[in-house]
Amino acid sequence: MVASKCFCYVRTDPDVPKHKGISVVIIDLDLPGVDVRPLRHLGGRAEFAEVFFTDVVVPRANLVGALNDGWRITMGSLAHERGALWVEGVMGAQRGIDDLVRLAHERGVSTDRVVRRRVAELAAQVRALRALGYKGFASFAQGSSAPEHSFMKLATSELRQEIFELGLDIQGADRAVLDPTVAAEGARWQKSWMTSLASTIGGGTSEVQRNVIATRVLGLPRD
Ligand SMILES: Cc1cc2nc3c(=O)[nH]c(=O)nc-3n(C[C@H](O)[C@H](O)[C@H](O)COP(=O)(O)OP(=O)(O)OC[C@H]3O[C@@H](n4cnc5c(N)ncnc54)[C@H](O)[C@@H]3O)c2cc1C
Structure with missing residues (x-):
């Protein structure tokens, strides 16, 4: 709702199969027919908007x-x-792992075997993903592609959900309090968990990411 322009992927040829016939245009959001409506998300704030276009005319210069050729772009x-x-x-x-360790100390559960095992498992996954990311960068530096990077967005977004879920588990019954003025740590764990749900959707959902990895990285057939 604060943007003055947006990129839009629009169908410009309805007579060709779905991936073909899409073009990219830049649209000025103050044009007649553009209706920008802020969306309040799960965390309570409005950071996004849904945008409706009614008979909006975009000049060819904005192509x-x-x-x-929009699909390729x-x-x-x-x-x-x-x-x-x-x-x-x-x-x-x-950062989530560091905060989990601090939380476990504060709540007196840092010697609890279940908590220790769950924190350690998540910490090991973070280290492994960091190493995998670096390996991809090393491949780029040598001029090769890095198929492992396809996995990173999927894995880090799902891992963050698990980290914040563990934070909520450690908080016990306090997790149910959402009002930041009275909740433990200003409801930081609840808010982080809710935000982490969005990251498995934005930029391509986890399901779509799995499809991409299956077909384009592993070469499996489409069902
Ligand atoms: C934080 C955030 C930021 C975003 N930023 C942008 C942005 O900058 N620009 C922008 O254009 N959009 C943005 N989006 C929108 C985002 O790209 C879409 O929400 C997302 O691609 C999912 O599309 P959809 O909501 O239409 O869900 P749908 O595509 O309707 O999917 C609904 C459900 O069906 C599943 N599904 C759909 N297709 C398949 C398939 N082929 N195989 C298996 N499962 C499938 C999905 O995984 C999902 O669970 C953002 C969203 C979020 C949450």
């Missing part, structure tokens, strides 16, 4: 690349987005 921009998300994902997961 990005060639007409009907979006594959490139999505790969770029997913390729970089893992760095933020691993760093966020590492």
